[in-house]
Amino acid sequence: MATLTSIQIQALVREMDQSMRRHKGIKTSNFPEFRAKVAAENEVIYHQFPTIFEMHIEGKLDQTFFDMLKMRRRVELGELTDDEASKQVGQQLFNRYVDPVVKKLPALGAVGSYSDYYKQFDTNASVPPADSSEH
Secondary structure: OOOOOHHHHHHHHHHHHHHHHHOHHHOOOOHHHHHHHHHHHOHHHHHHOHHHHHHHHOOOOEHHHHHHHHHHHHHHOOOOOHHHHHHHHHHHHHHHHHHHHHOOOOOOOOOOEHHHHHHOOOOOOOOOOOOHHHO
16 A cells, blocks of 8 residues: 555545535434445545545545645654654644643634634635534
8 A cells, every 4th residue: 555645635625525515415314324335435545544445535624634634744854853743743733621720711713624724715616514512
């Protein structure tokens, strides 16, 4: 199994977007069938990146996913080592989720949604809603 680049992974997620839009008519009426059709059309992401597949089909991908892809890209370009990227991602997650609890501070602002991420690049972009309560 070949390792995919960050750009290839993002392309797989976008292809999954298209499948989700294509089958959105059955998402609420028959979620298991919706899931099966999307999985069948997106075998690489389903088998090689099952966590990403599950998060996306459940509407749980957010800005954190894209931040991690950006870090992966910087590693691919030699701008960071794996260790440096891991430390930076860990620090960001700590600052967002752990530090406010430990210091009893208000939580940081909400993380941008998946659809918000793409809206910043393409005002005509249509992506599935990030709300997982639709199924």
